[in-house]
Amino acid sequence: MENASNKTMELFGLSGKVAIVTGAAGQLGGCYVRTLLEAGAFVAALDVRLESPKSKLKNITSDRLLSIEVDINDKGALEKGIDTILSRFGDPNILINNAAIDTPPNSDEQDTGPFETYPESSWQIMMDVNLKGTFFACQVIGGHMAKSGGGNIINISSLYGILSPDQRIYEYKEKPFFKPVAYSVSKSGVLNLTRYLATYWAKKNVRVNTLTLGGVFNSQDEVFLKNYSHKIPLGRMANEDEYNGAILFLASDASSYMTGANLIIDGGYSCW
Ligand SMILES: NC(=O)c1ccc[n+]([C@@H]2O[C@H](COP(=O)([O-])OP(=O)(O)OC[C@H]3O[C@@H](n4cnc5c(N)ncnc54)[C@H](O)[C@@H]3O)[C@@H](O)[C@H]2O)c1
Numbered sequence: 001m002e003n004a005s006n007k008t009m010e011l012f013g014l015s016g017k018v019a020i021v022t023g024a025a026g027q028l029g030g031c032y033v034r035t036l037l038e039a040g041a042f043v044a045a046l047d048v049r050l051e052s053p054k055s056k057l058k059n060i061t062s063d064r065l066l067s068i069e070v071d072i073n074d075k076g077a078l079e080k081g082i083d084t085i086l087s088r089f090g091d092p093n094i095l096i097n098n099a100a101i102d103t104p105p106n107s108d109e110q111d112t113g114p115f116e117t118y119p120e121s122s123w124q125i126m127m128d129v130n131l132k133g134t135f136f137a138c139q140v141i142g143g144h145m146a147k148s149g150g151g152n153i154i155n156i157s158s159l160y161g162i163l164s165p166d167q168r169i170y171e172y173k174e175k176p177f178f179k180p181v182a183y184s185v186s187k188s189g190v191l192n193l194t195r196y197l198a199t200y201w202a203k204k205n206v207r208v209n210t211l212t213l214g215g216v217f218n219s220q221d222e223v224f225l226k227n228y229s230h231k232i233p234l235g236r237m238a239n240e241d242e243y244n245g246a247i248l249f250l251a252s253d254a255s256s257y258m259t260g261a262n263l264i265i266d267g268g269y270s271c272w
Pocket residue numbers: 022023024025026027028029046047048049070071072073097098099100101102129133156157158159213214215216217
């Protein structure tokens with residue numbers, strides 16, 4: 001009988017596969033890049049700010065890693081990016097649409113103010129990056145996969161894309177703070193982009209799934225941590241490396257019969 005652990009390694013392994021991660025320099029993008037490299041993939045790390053002092057790519061070195069500065073909101077830049085990837089690694093097999101913007105707690109007051117006065121410009125920026133950028137990456141990279149025999153796309157959404165934020169957890173803040181509407185709406189859009197493409201490309205052997213994440217610990221203030229954790233059956237935010245297993249599952253043949261689905265990992269938040 002074949003060694004079980006070798007079979008398992010094969011099931012989850014990505015040896016020789018070509019993966020593309022957008023937003024790769026961010027907190028979670030860096031974790032995904034490391035995980036994909038460890039599983040044997042060639043990885044193209046795309047980000048609009050590769051050189052940011054906080055870049056999570058800084059400590060990752062591999063001759064299977066290619067970092068490219070790309071704004072996903074610029075279709076021409078994505079097209080150039082894929083040309084570079086093709087000439088260096090060949091046809092892409094995996095795309096993780098991870099790049100997005102959120103509204104940090106120290107944002108402009110209007111951005112975190114009441115819905116009624118939420119700025120149109122903030123709505124536009126959020127839609128441009130989180131939704132249009134994901135759409136462009138699917139068009140350019142997914143389109144190439146559909147032409148070249150198949151592939152696998154993972155679109156990253158958020159709990160706030162399937163549920164409304166509970167604004168009560170922000171009531172302790174000195175100034176009124178509302179988790180803004182545009183992030184939620186943009187992340188909901190990702191869910192149906194996934195379903196649309198899963199059916200559209202099924203015959204072309206391109207699988208498309210959403211990975212929906214709960215909040216990640218990132219040195220948030222203590223009151224926020226207490227309020228947020230109170231809503232989670234597991235009693236805490238996720239650690240940044242706790243989505244790597246799901247990435248490996250969705251990116252590999254372990255999920256070969258899965259398309260159009262939404263895998264929710266949230267410590268149980270959405271159960272009650
Ligand atoms: N961190 C969380 O608590 C959390 C929770 C749920 C979902 N998510 C989702 O996970 C993903 C990653 O989140 P994160 O916390 O690592 O965010 P992050 O801000 O640390 O990283 C996002 C990265 O995207 C890049 N980016 C922004 N605009 C871009 C553009 N136009 N083109 C290319 N790159 C661009 C940024 O430079 C940054 O490196 C996002 O889609 C986010 O919505 C995060």
